[in-house]
Amino acid sequence: MASPAFRQGAIRARNARWRGALAVLEEMRREPGVTRAAVARRLGLTTGSATEITARLRDLALLTETQAATSGRGRPTTVLGPHPQGPLVVAVDIRQEDWRCAVAALDGAPVVAEAEAHTHGDPDASIAAIAQAVRRVHDRHGDRVRAVSVAVAATVRNGGVVQSATLGWGDAVDLRALTADLRVPLLIGNDATLAGVAEARRGAAAGAAAALYVTIEVGVGGTLVVDGRAVDGATGAGGEFGHLPFGDSALRCPCGARGCWELTVDGRAIARHLGDPPPRAPRGYGLEALRRAPREAAVRSAVGRAAEAFGGGLAGLVNALDPDVVVLGGLAEPLRAAAEPRFTAALTDGLMRFRRAAPPPVVAAALGETGALHGAAASALDQVLTEDGLNAWAAERSPAM
Template sequence: MASPANRSEPVRARNARWRGALAVLEEMRRESGVTRAAVARRLGLTTGSATEITARLRDLALLAETQAATSGRGRPTTVLGPHPEGPLVVAVDIRQEDWRCAVAALDGAPATVEAEAHADRDPAAVIAAIGRAVRRVHDRHGHRVRAVSVAVAATVRSGGVVQAASLGWDAVDLRALTADPRTPLLIGNDATLAGVAEARLGAAAGAVAALHITIEVGIGGTLVVGGRPVDGATGAGGEFGHLPFGDPALRCPCGARGCWDLTVDGRAIARHVGDPPPRDPRTYALEALRRARGEPAVRAAVDRAAEAFGGGLAGLINALDPDIVTLGGLAEPLRAAAEPRFTAALTDGLMRFRRADPPPVVAAVLGEAGALHGAAAAALDHVLTEDGLNAWAAFVGAGR
């Protein structure tokens, strides 16, 4: 297993044969429906070079061209898109209550092909169900599938799951998710991958340092600098929910005490209301946000969770210095439900010099698809390399 690649800049190919091709394909990934003329202008290519590169990519079933709509005078151009017989990647998102399996072409847009609630949270049962879905994709598309990338609600270290507190898992082996052992398997934390997608494609596109925070069951997130997540020496960084911002009397399922996780999600709201711990904290939180409009006790519990969220976020801003913060999952609905309390806690927690010009805190735009987009991006980072294109060219040359 391998950790997801975390590049945003175009690959520096050793072989000049692929340098221009990779740059063109990166532009196609960056902007859906980009024209050949726009790509040539951005990359400083002559018309002849752009024509030659795109023709070679067409011949290798990597790129397709369609006539662009005419807009006034000038030479007609084409719109670039993935070839209908080109490489594909499988993106999987394993969440607390369900899983999704999607397929993406070289434009990186994941199309969900199967999704299912967990009939049983036993890891063997979950992995077996997803493995069957991945095998069906392989059966349908064969060697066009070049990588399988998994986003999982878990702590990921050195390319493997070491703990998934919300699923009740410790270390699990996900190698059964590849139908073909020759197909690379990439494993990443779901919040990290969602943050990468938001920084490359979403509300934080173009930011130097983007902090992504999501609330589902607990808090996840990542700091993305230049399109790369800052995930530590082994890939296990970004476990913001396990910072000791909470009540030290509370033991977290992760094993630590005082985790921030336990102060902001549905478990915290239920505890403040006096309800028993919910089996599905996410659904409980959504219902509590709705009930807060008419039930004072629930309103007070939501306010407390929002305050804990705002104060902890201030600490992350002080420590990490992002130029934008994006909120995914339930983070934005929680802020919106108790905005004055959230903002007051955030402002009070910021260092004085930051208060006049704090980073904008905005809603993520990719929504529940963020982790799938990030998983697809990680897989394509792996495929769109000199070695990856050489392997694909050999496959095409052998008659596919």
């Protein structure tokens, strides 16, 4: 029997072998369709090393190589992509009105497999339906599924939902049933946080050192992403921007606090300004108001008040967090566009004087409604593409390794 020291040495040697492979896979993930030559150049690999690493990854069903289209007489090269029999992750997006279940390969591009509206006010029924969808994906792909990652429109702390007022599900909700019978990791994250990560890695903020993502759906959410990682606090519950006390202190939020900013910017605020009852579906109400605003003066005024409140609060976030770029998701960009002068004036007035000459650009999200799914897939792949993750995959396919 091998000694503990020998076994530890063998593990270290095996992990060292994965470092170059992981770097290659990360380049493929960052830029699907990248050429092998470009990967070698970026990583400082010799042609021989790049060939050896990609051959090993191909043999382990981790990537595939196809000849790149070329023009001219240069030496042909190959482009890298996920292997058709390689690892997969399941990404789930639980939104206020519905849910989606998608599958992603190592390139991180989610493909929706199933989607369905919630059974109103019945979290158990919705969770059961999602669990069945996850089970069907797992049954179809077997042990190729390496992780399940959930983006949920709720407050997430220590990997669990602690408050789900946006969904109308009350407080804590147990999502462990989604993978109860599956031997795969379950990851849970806030939907806005994960969408922000996706925008920073491959969306509108790609390449930014510090990106502020802010979205309006039912309320306001978001995250600060630094070097591709969300700054989400000690327990993961950071980024609840909508619950900053930027709003009317006379208003009590469903979260329990007073004066929450989100009550002044989303569909509930527009309804209140118009004298309408609180909408059952604030997002849908907000969308309809934005459509009506160009032709109805009262709606245009209500939308303008919401845009002004949004711009002022956003200035506070910029002052506090100092981002390179601000990305607007969900209804945030349409709200800005519908009342751009009022939004910009409030944003500018709220900025510290030294920032006004060169404020960070404010841009629309690039991934749209798929942002949270992209982020959930990225979160799962962060777990899969590790030395331990690749060791486990290789052991199942090559037991002698």
